[in-house]
Amino acid sequence: MKADQASNTALIVAAGVQMLARDPDYAGLVPDRMAAHGQRLLRASHPRLSSLIAHHWFRTLAYAAEKITLPGILLHYVLRKKTIREFVSLSIAAGTRQIVLIGAGYDTLCMELAEQQAGLKLIEIDHPATQAVKRTAVGTSHTNHIHYIAAELGKQSLAEVLGNCKDFDANLKTLFISEGLLMYLTTSDIARLLQQMKMAANNASLIFTWMEIQANGQPNFRPASKLIDFFLKKKAEPFLSGMAQDQVSTFLQQHGFNLEDLKESTAAAQQASQRKPIAGEYICLAHS
């Protein structure tokens, strides 16, 4: 990522969620609180884009652009978030008392949980440039419940960043969530990140999404888009890593985690919509 520039991909995810939240074809797919918090964040941080999304003609153009680049990517974003929320509920039912959302972008999970789960510790970590935009947009509404840490992982260690955070409690059962982030780190940075999660919390679980490796040996969506690959490279957000689904369990075991579940967003699509999300990114739940 460019050091002084907020993440473009985080904005695309947030805008995509808002598009589907407004679209009757996807009625009920985006939970009300997720839609409301996301709309408020986007209106405050990117007012022009937010008002464009309200127009049918703009959404029609955006869907056309989606169709010729990564068809089904917007549905995938929403189903990815739906699957993550299902994993989070399981984890809270199993005793999780602290959540650390890494590479949070404009995701609203912590805002939703702050309203639903009293007593849960909520920490968001993100690249400083992206987090600055989000914090300005959030204002003072959730600062009592959510602790924000600006850090560039890879350059800064997670264990050190959390060690310096007075709100982080290493003795609480902790769930780390990394949605749409690992592909921007190298495999060796990810291995270090897993080790640091185990070092930071005595009892750690993990939800993460990661890319498949495609036929050309590169991590990507299926089908991939040369145009989007070029855009990500230009914006200094290219995919740096991925892993075949059948290798994930062994990789996690090497770093002290057991894979509990691995899902593709298509699994959540069946009841949700007739349309198909794009393939190539899977969602995992693991325990240390």
Ligand SMILES: C[S@@+](CC[C@H](N)C(=O)[O-])C[C@H]1O[C@@H](n2cnc3c(N)ncnc32)[C@H](O)[C@@H]1O
């Ligand atoms: C594709 S966005 C995903 C945002 C959010 N998790 C979601 O899915 O809606 C990637 C996020 O990772 C963050 N990020 C990328 N590289 C990072 C790094 N080295 N350290 C911390 N955050 C990083 C970006 O700032 C951005 O918020």
